[in-house]
Amino acid sequence: MIETIEQLEEYLSRPTKEVVETMRRLEGDLIVLGVGGKIGPTLARMARRADQESGVRRRIIGVARFSTPGLRERLESWGMETIAADVLDRKALEQLPDAPNLLYLPAQKFGTSGEEPRTWAMNTYLAGMVCERYPASRIVAYSTGNVYPLVPVDSGGATEQTPAEPIGDYAMSCLGRERMFTYFSMRQGTRVALLRLNYAVELRYGVLVDIGQKALAGVPVDLGMGYFNAIWQGDSNAMTLRSFDHVASPPWIVNLTGEETLSVRDCAAEFGRLFERPATFTGSEGGDALLSDARAGYERLGRPAVTCEQMISWIAQWLRRGGQTLGKPTHFQTRDGKF
DSSP states (O other): OOOSHHHHHHHHTOOOHHHHHHHHHOOSOEEEETTTSSSHHHHHHHHHHHHHHHTOOOOEEEEEOOOSTTHHHHHHHTTOEEEEOOTTSHHHHHTSOOOSEEEEOOOOOTTOTTOHHHHHIIIIIHHHHHHHHOTTSEEEEEEEGGGSOOEEGGGOOBOTTSOOOOOHHHHHHHHHHHHHHHHHHHHHOOEEEEEEEOOEEOSSSSHHHHHHHHHHHTOOEEOSSOEEOOEEHHHHHHHHHHGGGGOBSSOEEEEEOOSSOEEHHHHHHHHHHHHTSOOOEESOOOSEEOOBOOHHHHHHHOOOSSOHHHHHHHHHHHHHTTOOOOOOOOOTTOSSSOO
16 A cells, blocks of 8 residues: 555656666666656656666756755755756756756646647757757657547557647647657657657546546546546656667657556546445547557567556545645546647
């Protein structure tokens, strides 16, 4: 049972033996852009712990604006260096230290409606700036499954060969990010892996947390996007770091998510059973949803270790005890791309 934030972050950052071997092979320092977000702290910590287990000595440098109180100090207590910077400021970006390895995490999703210019600057323009600043680095960057169209529920999900058809400014700007990385990769030989992630889940954030909170509060669960994919963040962290073994020019593009097509109705019903409060619903399921097929990536990155059933059980225990959440709904039910 995970009872505290300390236990949760320890588990989310625990490296697998495969991650340890990847980090043993990886030469040089690592810079983590956007380390201050939902994924960055435990991802960077997993890299640090893998280095410690493998005996590798390297600088891991986390870069963010650090608007969350105490985060910078926590990262430094884990053995990382930190730099406070707005990476959209070209001068600030140019002043960052060189590093042969780079994790690219910056993105803007929530509040994109009404903030479209900044969304495109953060999600598209910045990628080009980073490629110009780090042309010789190995770059692992997050994209999103939102670049795909909605696909039939019984299709198994969009594969990497499914043509991108993003809906809305957020998704279009994320495809723009991919295009920037691809352009500079082909132009200057930068080796890149682009990870189309949807959706990472832990106990404080994610689609399952959204559903669980509504079930616990007795609020009807929206079935407008009736199906989804999810992956435990500890698993996605491990697969992200293992992607350094597969950076390429042109970029290696891969889906990153769990193995199952999950039903919103079934997940809500299970939360209801655990909370002893039957879930209620609004709307109805359609015949399509935003779904990805990640099987191709499992051949290189391994399979997720944590099941949906385990995630639901942990989240239910966490919510029932009043565990802290990040207060950032995923808006996964959105079908028009307006976040």
